[in-house]
Amino acid sequence: MILRIIAALMLLAAVAEGAPHTVVIEAEYFGPLKGSNFSFQDPAKTTKGSWSLSGPGVAAEWTQGGESEFMSIAARADEPEGTTVSREIEVPADGSYTLWVRYADYRNKTERFGIRISQGRENFSHVFGEKAVVDELDPMKLIWDWSFAWDAVSAKLANGKAKVEIYTAGTSEARRQIDLIVLTTDEKYKPNGREKPDAPIWALMREMKSGNAVEAIVRQRRTYDAPKEWTVSNRPPAFVWNVGEQWMDELKKPDGLQSAFGVDPPLLKDFLAAYRGKEIPVFGQTLSGPSWGISNYPAMFADGSPFLAWLEKNPHKRFSLMLNYSDPSWPKDSTPQQKRKVYENLMVDLRTASRKLEERTKRVLMHATGARYEETDRWLKRAGGSLKVAIVMRRAGVTRSEAERRLKEAQGWVRRAIRG
Secondary structure, three states: OHHHHHHHHHHHHHHHHOOOOEEEEEHHHOEOOOOEOOOOOOHHHOOOOOOEEOOOOOHHHHOOOOOOOOOOEEEOOOOOOOOEEEEEEEEOOOEEEEEEEEEEEEOOOOOOEEEEEEEOOEEEEEEEOOOOOOOOOOHHHHHHOEEEEEEEEEEEEOOEEEEEEEEEOOOOOOOEEEEEEEEEOOOOOOOOOOOOOOOHHHHHHHHHHHOOHHHHHHHOOOOOOOOHHHOOOOOOOOEEEEOOHHHHHHHOOOOOOOOOOOOOHHHHHHHHHHHOOOOOOOOOOOOEEEEEEHHHHHHHOOOOOHHHHHHHHOOOOOOEEEOOOOOOOOOOOOOHHHHOOEEOOEEOOOEOOOHHHHHHHHHHHHHHHOOOHHHHHHHHHHOOOEHHHHHHHHHHOOOHHHHHHHHHHOOOOHHHHHHO
């Protein structure tokens, strides 16, 4: 058995030594991103002045296999030249690379955008979307008015760090939706759908499978206990359901439905009549809870919010926030001080002096910093009960006094305090 494993590893080393070099970059990993810009939205209602999240898509994307890894990004057609997002990468070796990009190719329209790669004084740039890549009579273009397309250009790159930027190349006839960028020296790679280049580890897995090595290794194991470090929770999961104004309106009523729910508008009247004063199947289960869109955030945590009152009555309930569709819808009279209460879409201006807020404070600390539940007491105690101070201490790796100094200089902004 050991000899077979050694042989497999030697195969991997041999394959990797002569293997092409590839860097795969998902568009949603670029930044900064603000708001939303989906293919099904009214263009006038999409976010202006920046690149935005554009996924996960719906029918148009799904019928084409979906986005590469669940999401994409987009900029409006009327966005002027120079609106840019970027990401740092590591080029694995000197060489001539093919830059492949998967994007939305609109029917009889241009969608001009550029990709720039900078390495010191060396800059490479190319504009895509000036001509059709997919045939204008392609079935997807005829159905949705656009189709995912792959286009490519060659680029000489050097080993080392590089900055990759996606930018708008002036106004265009259609929105710019980018899904995936691939840099590869593999001359045989011709992408189809969401397909990515082959990798040395895949060759090893195929070899192990063909030689029955995988099954043999598995048979040597009698237990499958996960390491303690892999534990992500010490309690059952929560099952959350999309909620909005329907449920918020119910929470305002003395006899309103308390179980978090969301139903299609045509069914709402019959749904409320059927379950008012009764236990609701699924929605009413102990592990069920609400999932809010981030646009609802300010209303959820406003003073006197029915949702806050619900949380106080149901401290055991968990909820979630969906962050990928929009920005918080702040009231017009919101002050900068109120907005500073939020870090990564979490309410952080909390202290544990109130017993009712203690568990909520711990949950926010876990979400914002990756701390385990059993660590939260220690961090909050070191921070004097201040959630903001605890987040800065853990994320920036500084003392309490340094965290407090940074927050003061940053006028309470947690993100700025972490950056120092």
